[in-house]
Amino acid sequence: MARPSKYSAEFRSDAIALWRASAGRRTFRDVAADLNVTPETLRTWVRDADRPPAAAGASRGTEAELIQLRAENARLARAEKRVAVGAGDTAPGSGVSRPGDEVKTAAWGFVVSAHAEMFGIKRICQVLEVSRSGCCRWIAGARARAERQLEEDVLVKEIREIHAEHRGNYGALRVHAELRGFGHTVSRKRVARLMRKHAIVGRHLRKKKRTTVSDRLAPPVADLVQRDFTTCALDEKWCSDITYVQVGATWLYPACVIDIRSRRVLGYSMAPHMQGCSKVLAGW
Template structure:
């Protein structure tokens, strides 16, 4: 794209700033943009926040006494960044304690490398680090109390064959004279991996609605296309968050190149979710007139609002049979791949922000760098580039 929407720029800057070991070149490659473009966005965002400093600045030769010193500093910085990345991949970072671990990392190595330098590498403010350091005695006391309560919770949990969750354990504690807040019990159970038996809640993203419109199945389970920008599939999937809430992702996928041409994330499943995904595809492609968009019979896709948008963009709607996931298997497969490769065995993301940035990064890498088996192990963007070299247009069939 020559013109990127503000949301893309904002997410690109947030992705770079949320990954201490990342480089502008690396993040730019993930997103399919040049280093200079990303550097300009970061600079503009920092100026808007009133911050100074050039994005990606490294110590200069004059800062440390010559080129040899600079090389040594860069080598040490690289080693420190590798250690930060190792921490990010560990179980504690995955629980959402990334900021705490950065503080701990600075505290552990401050005597060797200095607080100022380490804070710059891991991306935290020195004032925040010193505030965290001064609160260490209070944290230690709170941890001691949490551990004592965790032992009581474990005892109650074992007494009831591991079936009690936080509501029943809270009631049991109160009956035994321990006045405790349920939220604190939930937090401690989560921190100490004490889990009660519960049925997994099924999240329905396909909510049918009798709209009276008859939309034919134009694909008949043939999820292929001879040229890009002719046939698309789309679906809604949920993104689980650790606090029990969900975000929802809507997709628009090209069946020729498997490119994720458009997508949208919100905290609701209203028609605006799927409408914005289709608009994003239209912005990416420039035009969609004559293209087929295939979906399930969800209320969002069956709505009058979505039908009007399709008419406005020149898109021809197609829908599979009611209740048949096989009629939209390509979109279902994409959703499964996304969750498998982003969650990597976890059941949820720590926060909604984590989910947004992880999906943003994965979706961008999916288009620009991830090799696809159906494309001869090429990325969708590479496949389309090769296609353009042998074809004069990327326009849909009339």
Template sequence: MVMKNYPPEFKADAVALVLSRPDRTITSIARDLGVSRETLRVWVRAAQALGEGGQQAAGGAGTGKDTPAGPVPSDDVLEEENKQLKARIRELEQERDILRKAAKPFRERDKLVNRSQFVEDHKLYGVKRLCRVLQVSRSGFYRWLKGAAARLARRQADEQLAERVRRIHSEHDGTYGSPRMPAELRAAGIVNHKRVERVMREHGIAGLHLRKKVRTTIPEPDAVPVPDLIQRDFTVEQPGTRYVGDITYLPVGGGRFLYLATVVDLWSRRLVGWSIADHMRTELVVDALQAAAHTRGGRLDGAVFHSDNGAQYCSREFARACRRLGVTRSRGAVGTSADNAAAESFNASLKRETLQGTQHWPDARTARLAVFRWITRYNTVRRHSRLGRLSPIDYEKTTDSLKSAA
């Protein structure tokens, strides 16, 4: 029941109900009547203030008879209830704070060890409360606490072993991993190979692995034949007439790869178009060709673009892109890298000079930035043996100047 102005009869009946039911709380009666607890309490107090006559009026309003008087909670009782509620609220707030602080460390490593360590680090909340909230047995926690000295000694021994492993790893040029490292340490009396492997794993020490060969040229069996218009002749007398391109992989940490598609002008050896992505779909090589067209003024009319027989270069989508940009396609023989040696050489130089003997870049962003920096320096600074020790862009500028002077 929701009412803005309660009639006197309703108030009298409500007070009579409270006084007649000492076994029920004001809160429960107020809920049944649809009024607030404080409102009902005010009515009861007002009725009590009237004395015996007020109680009779309240009792007789509904029935015409006296209503048995029942005990009403005193102010002291209400105050005590209020204190208990506030204490419970503080308890719940502390439990909430404990769980919030414990959420992150519990996601890492061993949960049981984390919980015991958390109890030790936050004893200000009380061990009993912490163990209850985190569901840790107190006896288990105290057993864990007694083992602190042994754990410290084990941790120090692992650190010493890790330092020894690092020294051996360095002496062998980073090539020793598992099982070579345990075999090396066995002579020194360390025969627990699982412990050695665990320490190496925890400290990020790994041996040298052969780089996994990544196949980037996947022939398209149903491709329409395209003639080889280059015939391994990579010498060009005019700019913008012959381009070569290829796809190469860029190794990134975690066994992942990025892929680079290139378009090189055989005349100046300039990289005029390129594209990097985490896939080898046809759009990768199309984006590189479009970038080359943008560098050369928007189109590549009359130019020959030579590639291998990878599925991307044999696709209908790439053929349409070539027609749109005015390019004539050329492809070498299947399975013969020498037919596209200029593009292969460019990719080899890029990876050799950017990776410098390392196995991979730590992440994709680092790889992209390293390749971007090298490509920029390759075009503008790096001296090329076939260009009279000039950079590709300097060669183009010098040649253009000579032609203009002539």
């Protein structure tokens, strides 16, 4: 038989209400210290209050199955954390990174802001569940990051000068070659990253649009005028052609028939595909 609790039901209810009123702004440790109870006791009360009540008259088999399912869910949750994306990555600010090259996280930026004077770094790190030692290392690396940022600004200035000197034609490859020629030991990927970050783009050839795909197996069309486009009378020779015009987000294919002598348009047609115009021209 379980030992009766020394805390009344009313006290436990008030403790749970106090924790819920904090809306996550305070930890179990802080609320428990105000109530003079242990954090694990308060956590157990909250967990029991959030647990849905068991159905009346439930059999022992059903309760045992619920316990087994909860244990299985807990095991799967722990396994999911181990295989999550980035679960095996090193912690920010760890010894794997070179000195002063720690990752700037939003949490650490929040810690070192004005909130640190009000709540203290230790308490904020506990609430945000981040490493206090990592935050201290990030603060210590501020000088190294500032020096690298200054070096990067100087490099970007030289990239802009090279880009402007060649009238905006050079891309990352040629800019990198120019920098190496001036004695800079910088990688091509870093140059490409800085140019992409500061919107420095070189000129490149446009992709050619292919509009005619000939059928090699189809018989060639007979040349009825034998490439002779001279004429002395009207309606002696007609010619036609198809072109394409972009209208909004689609393409239209107009086709026309003209008289070679007068250059007068005898008829025209327009369709959203080339086959429709071809049928009209075949009818002429």
